[in-house]
Every structure is written in C-alpha cells, then in structure tokens.
Amino acid sequence: MKQITRDTKETKIKASLEIYGNGEGKISTKIGFFDHMLEAFTKHSLMDLDIVCEGDKHIDGHHSVEDCGIVIGSLLREEIYPIKSIERFGSGAVVMDEACVECDIDICNRAFLVFDMDNYGDFKGKVGDFDIELTEEFFRALAMNAGFCMHIYLKRGKNLHHIIEAIFKSFALALRRALSHNQRIGIPSTKGSL
Template sequence: MKALNRKTKETDINASLELYGSGKNSIDTGIGFFNHMLESFSKHSLIDLDIKCIGDLDVDYHHSVEDCGIVIGKLLNDSLYPAKNIERFGFSSIVMDEACVECSIDISNRAFLVFDIPLIDKIGINKVGSFDCELVEEFFKALTSNAALSMHIVYKRGKNSHHIIEACFKSFAIALRNALKINERITIPSTKGVV
C-alpha cells in the first residue's frame, strides 16, 4: 500500500493505493460525478484506492480534478517501477450503451498521452451535471505524466457525454489491469533490460 499527502493553496489531498487489490475504494473529492468515475476505475482495475480531496470548489473543479490526477499518478509510479514480471502492454474496448471507447497502455516509464475524445460541442460548452467535460483530459494528462505511462484513449462512437466519459475511465481501468497481469516468464519487459 502506497500513501501520499499533497497540500497546495488550492487542494489538500490524502490518498492511498494498493496496485494488486480487489477494487475496494473510499472516494471523496467533493465532486459527485468525479467520485463516480474514480470508483468505477478502482472497481474495474482491481486497484484499491482511497482518496480524500479538499479543494477550492468555489473557484472551479479544475484544481481538484487535476491534482487528484497528479496524486494518483504519483502513487501508480511508486507502485509500478521498476517494472518486472508483468505483461506491460494492455488494451481494452469498452461499450457503455451507444458509446464505445478504446484504451491502449504501455507501462513504459515514459509519459505520453493521446486523448482523442470529442467531448466539447461546437460552441465550447459541455457538462455532465456541474462537471466540465474538458476536465477529463486534464485528469488523464496529470495522471499519465506523473505515472510515466504511455496511453492512447480513443473515441469510437457515442453521443451521451456521461457514457463516453465513463467508458474512458472503464477502458483505462481494464487496459491497466491487463498490463499489470503477472507473467514470471517475461522478467524485465524490455529489450533494454530496464523499464
């Protein structure tokens, strides 16, 4: 179990993560929809995640969502590297009713994100409840850069923003779970001899 406290003028976050857990979680970010997405990530990745975020929600949700991404990314990084005896690569295509999103992951120790998800409408406004859809990309940017993952999250189809976003989090969860599968035959999953 890895734990981290990160406190800034904008957020105060206490979190812990168990990479090979059972999907147990306790999530309180003060943002209902975001809580739902992180609970879904934990459940489907089988990663135990506890996170409590006190943020400046009176200003905007941006700081809380981005900083949660930073903290979860750092906890993943501390748990993943040096990578050994894992599959390393993972893929998932997740359907949520009419929506379908794919996620491909390389536990590479190199940060790179392709986020090809059309969530903002033509006039630049899109929300799920009070949650700004543009924050989904901010979360994944913060997470991948701090976890040092290479990841592509790609829209296949869909119209409902809630379904598309939830498919993003679920496809990420399943792709990561697949990449983390233990395989003793692989030893170091790189021709370089280190990840």
C-alpha cells in the same frame, strides 16, 4: 499499500493505493460525477483506492481533478517501478450503450497521452457538477506522473455520461491487463530496464 499527501494553496489531498487489491475504495472529492468515475475505475481495475480531496471548489473543479490525477499517477509510479514480470502493454475497449471507448497503455516510464474525442466534436460542457474538458486534464496529469504512454480514443458515442464512464472503465481494464503478472517476461524490455 502506498500513501501520499499533497498540500497546496489549491488542494489538500490524502490518498492510498493498492494496485493488486479487490476493487474497493473510499472516494471523496466533493465533485459527484468525478467520485462516480473514480469508483468505476477502482471497481474495474481491481485496485483499492482511498482518496480525499479538499479543493478550491469556489473557483471550479479544475485544481481538484488535475491534482487527483497527479496524486494517483504518483502512487502508481511508486507501486509499479522498477518494472518486472508484468505484461507491460494493456488494451481495453468498453461499451456503454451507444458509446464505445478504447484505451491502450504502455507502462514504459515515458509519459505521453493521446486523447482523441474527435468522433464527438466539441468535447465541452458539464455532466452534473463535472466539467467535461477536465477528463483530459485528469488523464494527462495521471499519465505524466505515472510515466505511462496512453492512447484514449472515442470510437463512437453521443451521450457524454456514457462516453466519460467508458473512458474511465477502459482505462481501468487496460491498466489491469498491463499489470498482469507474467514471470516468464522478466524485465519487459529489450533495453533491460524501464
């Protein structure tokens, strides 16, 4: 299990991650809906994640959410690379009532994010105490620090709670599949390293 501490003027975060866990976690960011999303990620990825974030919530949730993405991405990088004997590519579509979101991942050590919510329109506002636009900030920080190429896109949906929950769950499912062991693959690249 990898552990990391991030201490800045904006946030203090302590976290640990076991990528082949049981889907258990202790989550406390002081942003209720975000905690709920990280719990959904933990459950459906089957990873064990403990994370405590003390952030400058008197400003807003931006630093807390983005820095949690940095920390989780950094933990994933430490746990995964160098890559060997995993599927590498993963895809998952999740439906939440009227909403459907797909996430596609390449664990390639080349960071890139496509975050396409065009089917919704203006992806702004709040769900509970969570600023919706921070969803993209979280996944950008995670992808850049983990070295993942990720495409997350909304196929359909109207309810923002359902859409965001489907985003986190589809990411969890795609990541779990990409990290599936496959001894026959060896290093999953024609380059011989990732």
